[in-house]
């Protein structure tokens with residue numbers, strides 16, 4: 301039966317045939333059926349992507365009934381999950397057994413497959429994102445055949461994020477060899493096959509001692525790279541017009557957890573919303589922007605209510621999902637460019653005749669080795685700008701994209717970027733390898749849609 305499917309933000313919708321598979325054989329059968337009838341097929345996790353990357357006019361596989369933790373191997377330090385498992389649930393499952401993912405941050409609602417497929421980065425330069433922790437996958441190609449991929453380091457049972465330092469297999473292996481597939485297909489944008497299960501490296505559970513405070517952006521600019529490299533977790537929020545920012549800095553600790561009291565969590569959330577102008581007003585003319593809800597002077601109030609400090613276990617570091625109707629533009633820039641890129645955005649926002657005050661989030665990550673990961677091969681700063689659906693944000697996002705291009709930025713795949721394959725191929729040194737694997741896994745474009753056509757071009761068999 302056809303239904304109208306909408307993503308979480310409500311800005312993408314399509315008439316689809318929605319299926320809810322519960323087993324891998326069902327996944328395979330549905331892929332086989334789509335291929336034999338020439339119908340396109342996409343999978344969707346939590347639907348948090350606000351780009352059109354999960355849209356299809358064919359079959360949409362909802363993975364909400366395919367999200368179990370399959371096993372936890374304490375000796376190998378690996379967890380295996382079905383593709384639709386939620387980050388929050390898996391993180392809690394691991395914490396209850398003394399383990400954690402090395403990367404921190406992210407939304408509890410997102411699925412592990414959705415996060416890996418889009419290059420989830422984590423929030424600290426001492427750990428790469430989830431795709432770097434993947435040690436094996438079961439990946440279904442466009443004919444319904446299951447490929448078992450594995451990291452070259454997996455056979456010796458290496459734990460931690462072993463995949464990160466692995467040499468890539470380059471041109472010397474066939475596009476369907478397990479190691480080559482593994483190397484290329486983790487951040488596959490849903491275009492290299494359907495992920496059925498994932499095995500990921502875990503580490504012993506840890507806590508982060510985090511300090512949340514209001515900082516001057518100029519001061520953050522001075523010490524940013526040091527702050528990023530001397531800590532395990534760094535997130536900054538501000539508004540495009542403000543001079544102050546809300547910063548959370550964390551270091552691993554072995555102190556017992558002292559979860560933030562609920563009142564502190566609520567106070568922090570309120571302050572961060574005010575400082576970033578989240579939920580800020582818009583005047584009637586959609587091209588004009590309302591004033592910040594908190595003036596610079598009054599933000600000193602916020603300074604007095606902070607800092608707060610706590611020792612958080614990894615489930616407590618997950619972010620709430622954005623409110624319905626919020627859309628984002630995100631880019632990864634080389635770590636050293638982060639604050640210059642942020643300042644360029646601030647300057648652009650202030651110099652307009654009609655200054656804009658959009659919420660901005662900044663976080664950092666180590667480089668990773670998935671060819672199409674926004675953090676591929678470089679420590680990165682991640683800058684995300686948020687707006688409400690219905691606002692005239694296209695022109696604003698367009699201006700920010702031009703700034704990001706000047707800072708060697710690579711778009712976060714799941715956000716509302718407008719880059720095309722012609723622009724993107726120059727940003728990814730291993731683009732051709734990705735395309736070779738795509739041609740092998742999906743020669744007829746079963747997993748293609750308008751997004752992959754724009755960003756990747758047609759599959760070449």
Ligand SMILES: Cc1cc2nc3c(=O)[nH]c(=O)nc-3n(C[C@H](O)[C@H](O)[C@H](O)COP(=O)(O)OP(=O)(O)OC[C@H]3O[C@@H](n4cnc5c(N)ncnc54)[C@H](O)[C@@H]3O)c2cc1C
Pocket residue numbers: 342343344345346347348349350353354363383384404405406407409410411412413414415417418419420421422423429489490491493494495496619620621622663714
């Ligand atoms: C509040 C919030 C916080 C975030 N924090 C971070 C962060 O800290 N770091 C970071 O890097 N990113 C972050 N993100 C981005 C987030 O990781 C991505 O939006 C991710 O795609 C969300 O997962 P999802 O389950 O909603 O994926 P969806 O939006 O459902 O899908 C995304 C893509 O993955 C594909 N896909 C899904 N499942 C499969 C499958 N089984 N096989 C093949 N393809 C599949 C879909 O077809 C689609 O193309 C954040 C996003 C939000 C909303």
